Amino acid sequence: MKRMFRLRFGKMRNLVKLVSMVILVLCVGTGFVYGKELPPVKIGAAGPFTGDLSKIGLDALNAIQMAVEEANAEGGIKGRKIEVAIGDDMGDPSKGVLAAERFAMDKNVLGVVGPMNSATVSAALPAYDRAGLVIISQSATNPDLSERGYRVMHRICPRDDAQGPAAARFIAEEIKAKNVYIIDDKGTYGQGLADQVAAALNQIRVKVTRGQITLEDRDFSPILTRVKATQPDLIYLGLSNPAQAAGLMKQAIGLGLSARFMGGDCMKEKDQLVAGAGGAAEGMYITAIGRDIAEVPAAREFIRKFEGKYGAMSVFSGQSYEATKILIEALRVAAGDNPAGLTKAKALDAVHSIRDYKGIMGFPIGFDEKGDVLGASIYVYQVENGDFREVKEYPAEV
Amino acid sequence: MEQILAQLPQQVINGLTLGSIYALLALGYSMVYGILRMLNFAHGDVFMVGSLIGWGVLQLFVRGGTALAKSGPVLVSMVFGAVVVTSVLGGTIERFAYRPLQKGSRLTTLISALGASIILQNVAMLLTQGRAKAYQTELVISSDWAISALGATISATRLIIICVSIALMLAMDYAVTHTMLGKAMRATSQDREAAEYMGIRTQRVISAAFIVGSGLAGIAGVMIGLYYTQVDFMIGFSAGMKAFTAAVLGGIGNVRGAMAGGLVLGLAESLGVLFLAPVYKDVIVFSVLIAVLILRPQGILGKPVDEKV
Incomplete structure (x- = not known):
């Protein structure tokens, strides 16, 4: 019994040696080839992607992914690829905080679209604020959210x-x-x-x-x-x-x-x-809180592509697409000529100073001091x- | 006060409708508990599957806002489709999730039941893409078919739900007290080993309990769809909770108790709303449960269990 154990263990040690050598070679090898490629920039998508509200969550997530794919086709952020990091909160505030903390731990996540529900934003705001991670909510309309003095808070929908x-x-x-x-x-x-x-x-x-x-x-x-x-x-x-x-x-x-x-x-x-x-x-x-984008000429292309791919669009799809595009635009401004030097702080400043962004919503978007959207109508x-x-x-x- | 009196007849009807659906569901919990002493947590989800199947069958008969057939055949095929699927599902869950674990502790089957419940919910979520499915109740049972009495509107849907449930409960009661299968079930629930010595194939009895209970859940699922007018993959949880409460309230393991518990619970829920805000209806339900458990721990119709040494 004992010998068998030793024998096995011995074999195991050889295996470990072999595997670690392979890994070492791979690391060195890929290091030579890919050494200069920068890690992708990640955009967090926070929202209720499962659970009771998963319908609106998935409408949003599809739009976010579409905006990111389009941006990647145009070269990403000055050559850096963009990836979507998914933070499912099920519309539950406590899970919203967890999603925020997970985003905060990933140094490549530089901005977040969402969370979608006012309750989730409210609970997760302190966590986003501690991380200095900018958020653009597409649909959280509770007035209190932007009155609490958190600089990371932004939204493209008017308040209740x-x-x-x-x-x-x-x-x-x-x-x-x-x-x-x-x-x-x-x-x-x-x-x-x-x-x-x-x-x-x-x-x-x-x-x-x-x-x-x-x-x-x-x-x-x-x-x-x-x-x-x-x-x-x-x-x-x-x-x-x-x-x-x-x-x-x-x-x-x-x-x-x-x-x-x-x-x-x-x-x-x-x-x-x-x-x-x-x-x-x-x-x-x-x-x-926004005009039906079916009536906005600039949105036609988006609607055609979205409905061709995912079926009927909802109000959250357009708003999520717009929020994602604004975030990408801000990241491009923040990157300047140095995409390697992108930081959360630069991304936050760039989002904050977005003015007159013309997208698919039908009015030029900008943010006021509190992060509330300017120029919207009901x-x-x-x-x-x-x-x-x-x-x-x-x-x-x- | 005047407002409360004006609402009373309607709330009684609401309570009876909901209560009879709870009762049908509670039967499934009670039968399984009576025989196996286990809580079948997947029962609420079997009910949810039944309601979604009923919806699917209904869609076969609806084209562009009109029904293709008369109400009778449509309703019967909805119920038939739901019952077939849920019975098979119930039998399958018993065979693969519970039977292999029967020899283990009761806790393992409980956990397996939770697992089955989670699987059913998530499969349903994926298949429905998380969307609520609308029952076109108005196409099958016209909203004009309603009786107004004492300020209450009794729609045909409610009437059908109440009558069908009562008929099913009477049939179940008869089956349990008078048929061979019913006797075998009672024998197995009293003492499985002794029943086995008497030549009863207890394993079959257990399967039968699951299949019959799940079939009833399927019918209840179609009825809840017609009543709520929409269903989604989450309805199994809260309905299951309520029905389980009804089973405990009536005395778990007791078939008549389950029926009584369901009706009491439905009535408590809707009559409580007369005095308290509707948000508190679940508070009322569980307060009734706690009160009954303190005053009559064995439930309304349950028999006290002697402490085994």
Whole structure:
């Protein structure tokens, strides 16, 4: 027994020797050949790529990957290849922090697109700030995020305190609703937006009743029965999951509820909301934080390529593509003539000083001191014949 | 107060609908626990698969916003498709995930069950690309078919769910008390070894329990799809939790208890919402569970178990 063990061990030692020699040769060899090639620049993609919100996450990730492939075809960043590092947070704040810390440990990650959910950004911001790693969120609209003094924070979507009052104005002036019921999902985004709408409606003295559901809910009969008892003429949905809104609207019909519906930017999604509601979404109003890029001439090429590759595009695809392009543009500026000298700090400065970036969103993008987007508008859309039709535009003023 | 009274009839109907679905699911948990003393955590996911299969079958009958066949045949084929797939799935899970581990400790089968649950969820996520699938309930069961009584709207969907569940529960109750398989099941759950000596092929009884329970879960899955109007790969978890709670509430291992537990739970959930905000409905459910476990640890209809020395 003992001898056998020794024998095996002896063989093993030879094997180890052989393998390490091979590795050594390979290392030296490749060192000669590839010694001058710089490591790729990595762009972090943070978002809910699995779990409840994986639909919007994957819409975003596909767009990010497409932007990076295009940039690589144009030579990357001054010759350095770009890679996407994926940080799946499942829409869960605690996982968002882990993703941030993993990005921070990788010295080649120089900027992050995302996270997408306000709650995740909120939780992960301190970690990104400690690492000095710049983030551009494509969809986190909670106002508080850019008020906390973190320099790494940037976003290309207007805040809820622009969207909420615009929605309230539309409710009072155009729909002329007198009695509004607001349902939110307790999330940082959903409840945050609902708070803004409620505050603005209270100011102009429209009667507001509020109720909450949770992100896990699929059965809306209990709350809808409550809603029915207050007989509202408009139901506002502060929800982050369009599929949930679709289910809610269909179940409302089953209960004989006939109020109109309105929702925030997250609702603007054809597959899950309009198709998912099977006609129940018809006539619904939606405030959007960007113009439908189908109407922006500069976006046509993107839409054609994206839909050819991944199928129907959602609002998150366009915003993610734009955020990625801005980040790449900033990295190119930061690299100057010395792509080897790129650092997180340089990337942060370059993103911060982006001005008048003309992409596919239809307005020139820049960031203010807090990292909030400049020059955006809030658009009101209505679902008509299964499509979104623009009915009103308000400047995004806080 | 007036508002509460106005909502009462509707919430009772909501509770009965949901409760009868919980009850059907709880049956599966209870039967398996009764026989094997194990918690089949994959049961909720089998239910989820059933609801997705029902959706798939429905899509075969829907073209461009209209149904190609009458409601009856469509509903029957949805249920049939779901039941066939879930029964086979339940039997397969039992054969490959649990049977090889039966001789091990109870903990190993529990872990294997969790594994099966995770696999089912992730396969479903990949196949559906994480999207919610909308049931075109309105094409099969028109939303005009509804009875209004006392301010409550009882849609045909709810009525069908409640009637079908009650019929199934009565049939199950009859099967367990009066048929040979039912007797064999009860014998196996009382003492597997003794049952084996009496010539009962207990392994078959166990398979049957899984297959029947999973079939019921399949039916429940189609019904939840028609009721919620959309399903996704995550619905198995929370529904499974609730149904498990219902099984414990009624007295786990007891078939009638599972049915009673499901109905009590559904009613508690929707009646509780009359007084508390709807976000707290799960709090209400689990408070009821805790209260019952303190006052009647064996559950509503369970028999107290003598402590074995």
